[in-house]
Amino acid sequence: MKNVLKDKSYSFALEIIKLSRKIHHKNEYVLGRQILRSGTSVGALIREAEFGQSKKDFINKMSIALKEANETLYWLDLLKDAEIIELNIYQKLKSLNLELIAMLVSSIKTAKMNS
Structure with a gap:
């Protein structure tokens, strides 16, 4: 089964890696590492949530992914x-x-309504 959120977050992480490489070439090491960390952790957290131990764990991981996505915007x-x-x-x-972010908010709301 296709998981659009998982696929999009993976594609986004790849784009962030490419951006981080460009930033690194401009000697902006700290900013490059920051956006690399937050931008790639979104997808990692979504993957973690996929096999959460409970509905509460799923919501928690997705909420952290949402926070990381918001930090990436910053x-x-x-x-x-x-x-x-x-x-x-x-x-x-x-x-x-x-x-x-919109997909994460929707997923979190749906999970909360179904718990």
């Missing part, structure tokens, strides 16, 4: 405003991230 905004990344890259990644 780093994207900072990188754009500091003129470290181009506007088109920012817009693409922000759009993907907002889509993940």
Whole structure:
């Protein structure tokens, strides 16, 4: 069965890895590591939630993934405003991230209603 959230978060993580490499070449090591950590952890947490020990564990992991996605937005905004990344890259990644956030919010709400 296809899991759209899992697939999108994996694709997003790949894009974040590519961005991190570009940032690294600009000698922005700290910012590159920060966005790499938060941006890739979204998908990792979604994978963890998939095999959560309980509904509560699932909701907790998905909520942490949501927090990481929100933190990633912060780093994207900072990188754009500091003129470290181009506007088109920012817009693409922000759009993907907002889509993940909406899907996470929906998944969390659904899980809470069914618990």
